[in-house]
Amino acid sequence: MDPVDLEQLLYELRSVNAETITIPSKSLTPGCVIASQSPWSQHVVTKLPAPVSATRVRVTVRHLHGGHNASFNLMADGKIEIYRHRLASAQLSLVPTVPHCIVPDDPEPGDRVVHAYHDKYRLGEGRFFEFNGTEWQQVRDTVDRGRCSTVVRTFSLGIRCIVSNPAEPSPLGWYTYLPAKHRPFLYVDGAPMPARTVDDLTVGDTIRITGGGRLLVTDIRQHSTSTTLVMTLTQKPTHHMRQFLWDRSEGAVIEHHDSGRTRTLYPTDPRPGELLGAVGLTPGDTVIAAWGLPYSAVMTVEDVWGQPLLNHMNVHGTASDGRPVRILTGQEKRYYLLHRPAAVHARAVYEPLARAHA
Known part of the structure; x- marks a missing residue:
C-alpha cells in the first residue's frame, strides 16, 4: 500500500x-x-x-x-x-510533538503534573499529580453504586519514575509540569496554550480540542453543585475522538457540566489584550513564546534585543524541557506571560533596541 x-x-x-x-x-x-x-x-x-x-x-x-x-x-x-x-x-x-516533562529537584507546594491521554473521553484535563510540600499525591473522585468517594494516593518515592523515566516511557499519554505560581497551560496539537478552570472561563472564550477543533463558549450557567458550559463547535477536529463530540458538524451546540472538584483545565486561545510584544519581555519571564507559529514553545526568557533597521526582535531562553530556544519575531504581539518574578521590574520599552550583539 x-x-x-x-x-x-x-x-x-x-x-x-x-x-x-x-x-x-x-x-x-x-x-x-x-x-x-x-x-x-x-x-x-x-x-x-x-x-x-x-x-x-x-x-x-x-x-x-x-x-x-x-x-x-x-x-x-x-x-x-x-x-x-x-x-x-x-x-x-x-504528527505533533510534546516536550518531555522535567520534574525539578525542589518542587513547591501546589506544583502539579497533568496527565493528558491520547484518546480523550471528556473535555479538558482533570487528572493531576500534586506536591503537598512533603510528597507527591493524586486525588481522585470515584463513583460506586451511585455514591461518590475520594481516594488519595501518595508517591513517597516521587513521580519521576512515572512521568520522566526514558527507560520506561508511557504509551498512554503525555505529562506537563505546572508550577503553582505560574498561570497554567496545556498542549493541544503539540502547541502550548493558556489553560483556565471553569471559574476562569468567560463567554466568548475559545476552547481548543485535539485535531484543530474549536469550541466557542456562548453561555455559562452556575448551579449549586456544578457549572454548565454551553458551547458551539466553530471548527470540527480532524481526529475522531471518543469523547463528548457525538455531533461533529460545525454549528453544533454542546453542553458540558463541571463539578469543580477536579479543578479541570481547559486549553484556550489568548484573549484580546493578553498577548505581549517582545519589547515587553524581561529576562526571567516565563512565557508561551511565538504564539500561533509552528515553533511556539514554553520558555524562560534569558535575553531580548532588537534589530532596529530590520524591525526584528531576538528572544533567547530555555524551554521547559531544558532545550535552548532562539526565536526571531517582529513587533507583533506573540508572547503570553505565564510568570514574572516579583523582583523583576519592567524595563524601558526601547532599551533592547539600543543594544547590539555580534
Whole structure:
C-alpha cells in the first residue's frame, strides 16, 4: 500500500476492519503505524530501528494524536503487527510533538503534573499529580453504586519514575509540569496554550480540542453543585475522538457540566489584550513564546534585543524541557506571560533596541 497523508490515514484507521500486516521488527520504517493489541497501538514509527544488540532493536514512535517521542526495545526478528496504510515520511512533521516533562529537584507546594491521554473521553484535563510540600499525591473522585468517594494516593518515592523515566516511557499519554505560581497551560496539537478552570472561563472564550477543533463558549450557567458550559463547535477536529463530540458538524451546540472538584483545565486561545510584544519581555519571564507559529514553545526568557533597521526582535531562553530556544519575531504581539518574578521590574520599552550583539 502506498503511503498516504495524515488526514487520509486517520480516516482509514477509523474502520474496525482496517487492514493489517505482520512484519519483523527490524523491517519497520518511518511511517509504519503499530496495530497490535498493545499499549503502543496507534503509534507511528518516526525513525529506522537502531540495533542495540545482536538480537534487539530500539524503535522510536509517537502517537498519531501527538505526544512525547518514546523509544523501546524489541526483538529484531520478532513479529509486529502494523496497519497496511502507512504515513508518508514527509507527513511525519505533522504528527505533533510534546516536550518531555522535567520534574525539578525542589518542587513547591501546589506544583502539579497533568496527565493528558491520547484518546480523550471528556473535555479538558482533570487528572493531576500534586506536591503537598512533603510528597507527591493524586486525588481522585470515584463513583460506586451511585455514591461518590475520594481516594488519595501518595508517591513517597516521587513521580519521576512515572512521568520522566526514558527507560520506561508511557504509551498512554503525555505529562506537563505546572508550577503553582505560574498561570497554567496545556498542549493541544503539540502547541502550548493558556489553560483556565471553569471559574476562569468567560463567554466568548475559545476552547481548543485535539485535531484543530474549536469550541466557542456562548453561555455559562452556575448551579449549586456544578457549572454548565454551553458551547458551539466553530471548527470540527480532524481526529475522531471518543469523547463528548457525538455531533461533529460545525454549528453544533454542546453542553458540558463541571463539578469543580477536579479543578479541570481547559486549553484556550489568548484573549484580546493578553498577548505581549517582545519589547515587553524581561529576562526571567516565563512565557508561551511565538504564539500561533509552528515553533511556539514554553520558555524562560534569558535575553531580548532588537534589530532596529530590520524591525526584528531576538528572544533567547530555555524551554521547559531544558532545550535552548532562539526565536526571531517582529513587533507583533506573540508572547503570553505565564510568570514574572516579583523582583523583576519592567524595563524601558526601547532599551533592547539600543543594544547590539555580534
